[in-house]
Amino acid sequence: xxxxxxxxxxxxxxxxxxxxxxxxxxxxxxxxxxxxxxxxxxxxxxxxxxxxxxxxxxxxxxxxxxxxxxxxxxxxxxxxxxxxxxxxxxxxxxxxxxxxxxxxxxxxxxxxxxxxxxxxxxxxxxxxxxxxxxxxxxxxxxxxxxxxxxxxxxxxxxxxxxxxxxxxxxxxxxxxxxxxxxxxxxxxxxxxxxxxxxxxxxxxxxxxxxxxxxxxxxxxxxxxxxxxxxxxxxxxxxxxxxxxxxxxxxxxxxx
Numbered sequence: 631x632x633x634x635x636x637x638x639x640x641x642x643x644x645x646x647x648x649x650x651x652x653x654x655x656x657x658x659x660x661x662x663x664x665x666x667x668x669x670x671x672x673x674x675x676x677x678x679x680x681x682x683x684x685x686x687x688x689x690x691x692x693x694x695x696x697x698x699x700x701x702x703x704x705x706x707x708x709x710x711x712x713x714x715x716x717x718x719x720x721x722x723x724x725x726x727x728x729x730x731x732x733x734x735x736x737x738x739x740x741x742x743x744x745x746x747x748x749x750x751x752x753x754x755x756x757x758x759x760x761x762x763x764x765x766x767x768x769x770x771x772x773x774x775x776x777x778x779x780x781x782x783x784x785x786x787x788x789x790x791x792x793x794x795x796x797x798x799x800x801x802x803x804x805x806x807x808x809x810x811x812x813x814x815x816x817x818x819x820x821x822x823x824x825x826x827x828x829x830x831x832x833x834x835x836x837x838x839x840x841x842x843x844x845x846x847x848x849x850x851x852x853x854x855x856x857x858x859x860x861x862x863x864x865x866x867x868x869x870x871x872x873x874x875x876x877x878x879x880x881x882x883x884x885x
Contacts, residue, residue: 631797631799631800633664634807634809635665635666635719635809637666637717637718637750638717639663639718639720639721639809640661640664640714640719640720640721641664641722641791641795642720642725642729642733643659643722643729643785643788644656644732644733645657645658645691645693645782645784647682647683647684647687648687651735651824651825652869654732655680655681655704656679657676657679657683657691657697657698658676658677658693658784659673659676659711659784660674660784660787661674661711661714661715662789663714673710673714674784676693677702677704678698680703682695691782691783692782692783704739704740705741708736708740719749719750719813720746720749720752721791722751722753723754723769723787723790724753724755726816730751730824731870733746734746734824734868734870735868750809750812751816751817752795752813753816753817754769754791754794754795754816755769756815756816756817757805757812761802766778766787766794767781773793773798774793774794778790823870823871823873823875825867825868825870827839827867827871828874831847836849836878838851849878852878852879852882859875859879862875
């Protein structure tokens with residue numbers, strides 16, 4: 631089943647130096663943009679992470695330090711990437727928890743102002759786990775009846791993710807072919823930041839989702855414990871989490 635699109639949708643996958651969304655960097659990126667008329671465009675690149683890729687990570691995706699030594703850094707390509715996904719909804723496999731937080735951090739470090747929170751996001755892994763509980767390779771085998779060649783390569787994983795979503799729409803009658811519905815269905819929580827440190831409660835008010843103030847309204851905590859803001863800003867939290875915390879704090883000053 632082809633996707634019913636109002637906007638272009640960018641399927642993407644990242645290969646990185648590790649799994650820490652705060653400190654690790656992108657070494658390979660592949661984007662498959664599908665337009666409402668069904669035409670497709672792609673963007674593929676390897677990037678110099680400006681840090682050493684650990685041996686155990688190289689064993690997974692096969693990209694060595696020598697492979698990316700002469701490649702551009704993300705900051706050099708950030709505007710090109712942002713322009714390519716301008717106006718696009720987003721989709722990926724485990725992208726809500728990993729790929730989008732990492733991409734957001736890279737854009738912030740590069741000084742490129744792009745608000746990924748405004749995009750509809752379809753996480754194919756969440757749909758798969760809600761329906762079948764498997765891995766990407768198993769999902770590809772289950773839905774597409776094919777073996778995933780080149781797993782852990784950004785291009786192969788991205789194209790497989792696109793094919794799986796189309797097959798999921800064919801497979802499940804209760805899945806609507808509408809990106810807004812799929813984005814909502816594939817979201818675990820209503821996050822304010824990508825890392826889920828701050829979430830919306832049932833009243834659509836921002837609350838902390840960790841630590842001693844878990845469940846407490848952010849504005850209330852910042853008023854009663856002003857030092858908590860400073861602690862978080864100095865702590866090992868994602869840049870995007872700090873950005874959203876600052877926006878909430880500044881909004882409170884305007885009242």
